[in-house]
Amino acid sequence: MPFPTYAKNPALKEHLGPVHVVKYNSSGQYILSGGQDKKILLWNPNTARFIKSYNAHGYEVLDIAVAYDNKTFVSCGGDRTVFLWDVSTGSTISRFSGHMSRVNTVDFNSNASIVASGSNDAKVRLWDTKSSSSKPIQMLEEAKDSVSSLQISGSQIITGSVDGNVRTYDLRMGKLTEDLIGHPVTSVKNSIDEACILVSTLDSTIRLMDKSNGTMLQSFKGHINKEYRVRSCFGDNDVYVVSGSEDGKIYAWDIISGRIVHQLKTREDKVVACVAYHPKNSQMASGSSDGTINVWDSA
Template sequence: MSFPAPKPKAPELPQKLQHKLECNQGAVRAVRFNVDGNYCMTCGSDKTLKLWNPHKGTLLKTYSGHGYEVLDTAGSYDNSQMCSCSSDKTVILWDVAQGQVVRKFRGHAGKVNCVQFNEEATVIMSGSIDSSIRCWDCRSRRPEAIQILDEAKDGISSIKISDHEILAGSVDGNLRRYDLRKGEMCADYLGSPITCVSFSQDSQCLLASSLDSTLRLLDKDTGELLGEYTGHQNHSYKLDSCLSEKDTHVLSCSEDGTVCFWDLVEGSLVLKLPVGKAAVQSLSFHPSECCLLTASEGGVQLWRGASYEEEGGS
């Protein structure tokens, strides 16, 4: 007689507060883990970027160069460079170690909402309220964009990059995917202004959050709606969403001061993590561990799984 296999243990969720970072940047507009999750970047309404070791709660460096509030930032694959964008219509390439501006790109007609490096960090892609995505060559001295994608009918709110694709969400309600190998663009109309987009870890699915307080998971190849996730509040602000490091859960910021977790397959709301009294605007999930960064009320919070113990004790 054989006994049935034990039921797999449910994935742990990051709900134990490990550190609080007092950023002193006014409103923190975005928090982002670097590529290996050892460091993070924050950007805020005080026009600065900051580099942190969030696991120790220490500030490493402050970067100044924008004329207005900084809205998004991203790190390169080798951690040697960062890019950022601002309400001042510019995109900046930074040398992380030196803390200096390497290049400043101008060309957008309005504030720039989001930035991403390509896989080799040779190109920066930026999305703006001017309805365009612009591609900037990091190695060239040419000041103009090397490519402009202007199919959107309203502002670009979020972009994500895979090895050969650009995923873009727009206030016009369309989720657009550009296949750079085939030179094709596919669009899915979701019916409400999109605030954030993501690829799943296996790049087979697309996640989009909208101002109708709904997240939608779509099959990348067919556009089929695989799931909808509700229970959070998102009516007024551009809030982040993402998938966990193993694609087991969907996460979203909420205007009620929480971060919501849904089971990816079942679609059930499994956790509302209380972060603060104000809206949680940004989040970033660690690339390989049960670890989450959230930004709310001018600070950043680092969350771990309940079983996590720091070196030297709990």
């Protein structure tokens, strides 16, 4: 499929302040976004139409994960709380508290029965979405600094930390694998075949790591990522690696050669902190520090 290089107009401009996260639902029909303004917004990416606002966070919203059936989603942020939401009603189903500092990252397991959250308190907490208990069912405490990013993949939880390590917890086997990257990690993403992890770090480098032995298979450079949490992702069934940048651009690399194949300009005075690739076709969304969300389509 062709890479999305044309920004649809108009841009989405309902957020006041930086956008920290954009996520498609599993069908790609809608986008959820969260920002500095404490709001979570539901969008139609094809019409640029704002649909619904979800309001409960007392501080900035830092991450969102959407359940497999699109009926619920989970969010986290600066108020140290994880919220489980009903998409259609806009109400909160559960609130999970226990982190001692801001919560940077959340994810569901495959059937949305478990939520994992990672925090500046260097802890990962696991929550049972079906239980009325407000206490975590498990806590992972190996990180030595903030947990900036995580992903649940089958029985594994992959975490990235400011301490420069990527940790893979195999809960079924009771095994922990630690890969020292050596620079603060801002983003981790599992490949479709689950053989590799895409790791973004604050040395303006993205690394493709082999999960089986911890070796680096490829590196991707050219963007700027030195100060902010900038997220990267795979695109088009892992054909591309895509990332925002602190220079107001979106970069796309060929995953095999590591060569930059596309640079998309937004504005030089803003940071593109988050990107999300459509799960089924050539469309992409990006969120920026000026509060705008751009939807990109192919020609």
